[in-house]
Amino acid sequence: MSSPPTERRIESLVPVTRSEIWHTDGSVILQSNCTQFRVHWSVLAMHSGFFNGMLGLPQPPDQPNVDGCPIIELCDDSEEDVACLLRALYDPLFFVQKTLPMQHIASILRLSRKYEFRGVLETVAERLTHENPTTLAAYDALKTGNSYSPTRIVNYHGLLYDTINVAGENKLLSILPCAYYRALVGSLPTDIFDGIPRSDGTLATLAPVHQRACNLGRVALLRAQWESDGTFGWTEDEPGEFGCTESTGCREKKYSFFRRHVVRGSLAPFCSVSYVDSLNLCAMCTISVKARMISGRQRMWDLLPTFFDLPAWSELKDEL
Structure with missing residues (x-):
């Protein structure tokens, strides 16, 4: 009796699908889980230090390919994140949009940092730094009276908490003081620990390190x-x-x-x-x-x- 298939063999039976991002003249295949994206080495290398470094490396003779295009597996990266980054690279109007969803911003931040898409990283990070400035004059300029609504990020319940988590994960430390303060005045003290329901039914919760910072900050600010x-x-x-x-x-x-x-x-x-x-x-x-x-x-x-x-x-x- 033959032995049961290994986990690797089971995975190989899962069908691979083509993403909507499939350029017929592309020269490289990016694969995330079971989704493939056909794009251009030249585009990746132009924007990414990581892919630019790979461009000149010799390819092993047994490397899998599709229509002569080598396949690069992007481990631990979701299909959604990869698709979002590629849209930002290929669509000249992507960053012209007045507001972007936080989900797209988070996706692009993660991958552009990981794969050294420096220009894209700086462009998308500017959305967050604009909304959470480092000067009092800039903070005041964003307010209408004593109220504030974001102008470059799509607003929703839980945005402040998601902003803090994304900023912390991507080491955008200058964003945190303003975002922490806004979280304190924009939600109940219990929300800091329990989270805020988003409109889609999920819960926006702060990581423990940010819960601690907000708790310390509330006490210190009230006194000062x-x-x-x-x-x-x-x-x-x-x-x-x-x-x-x-x-x-x-x-x-x-x-x-x-x-x-x-x-x-x-x-x-x-x-x-x-x-x-x-x-x-x-x-x-x-x-x-x-x-x-x-x-x-x-x-x-x-x-x-x-x-x-x-x-x-x-x-x-x-x-x-």
């Missing part, structure tokens, strides 16, 4: 925003120091603001300075409080990475 040089340090100022014309009234309004938001656990170190107008302080206090908020917001931003146990902005580099 009320310190004397923080965004709301002006709540401790005595109105009389700034030529206040309504000393008792302004003192009470400042205390009321402080008490209300401390009790609520409000986290808003980068709220708009225009919010001060709603406090109805006297003219002199309004001027002084706005000035204090401007400097406090900037200081909080300058320190933002450190609240999440990350290096300072100047040391926080992306590994592209």
Whole structure:
């Protein structure tokens, strides 16, 4: 009796299918699992240091091929990821799209890093760095009032968490401080640990390392925003120091603001300075409080990475 087929022989019985990405004049076959893509060595070598290095290597005589095109197996890469990267390479309008799905961005980031498609890597990473800037001015420019919606990535419930995970996996460290902060103010504290349901029924969850960072950051930010040089340090100022014309009234309004938001656990170190107008302080206090908020917001931003146990902005580099 013959022995049962080995796992390798079982796998060989699975039919191989051609992807829609099949250029009849292509010169190389990329195979992911049981899906093949026929493309051009010249295109791969032009954009990828990895494939450029392979181009001149001698091919073994027994290497499998299709219509004379050598087959390169892409181990551990999904068909979806490979197809997405190849569309980005071959479609000149791919990156012209105003918004891209995070799934496409994640796929291209993974493979362009792995196979050294540097230009593609930088182009797709820019979508994430644009949405999660490193300067306060750029952060403010993305907001409408105190709200924010992404403009270069398709929005959905769970996007913030997926952004953090993708940035961490691909060592885009400069993205993390802003993304962490947005995750804190854009979801409930329990969501950090339990996750957020996406519209397709799946759950967006943060990796444990990011859960820890967000937990540390929430505590540190809540404390720092009320310190004397923080965004709301002006709540401790005595109105009389700034030529206040309504000393008792302004003192009470400042205390009321402080008490209300401390009790609520409000986290808003980068709220708009225009919010001060709603406090109805006297003219002199309004001027002084706005000035204090401007400097406090900037200081909080300058320190933002450190609240999440990350290096300072100047040391926080992306590994592209």
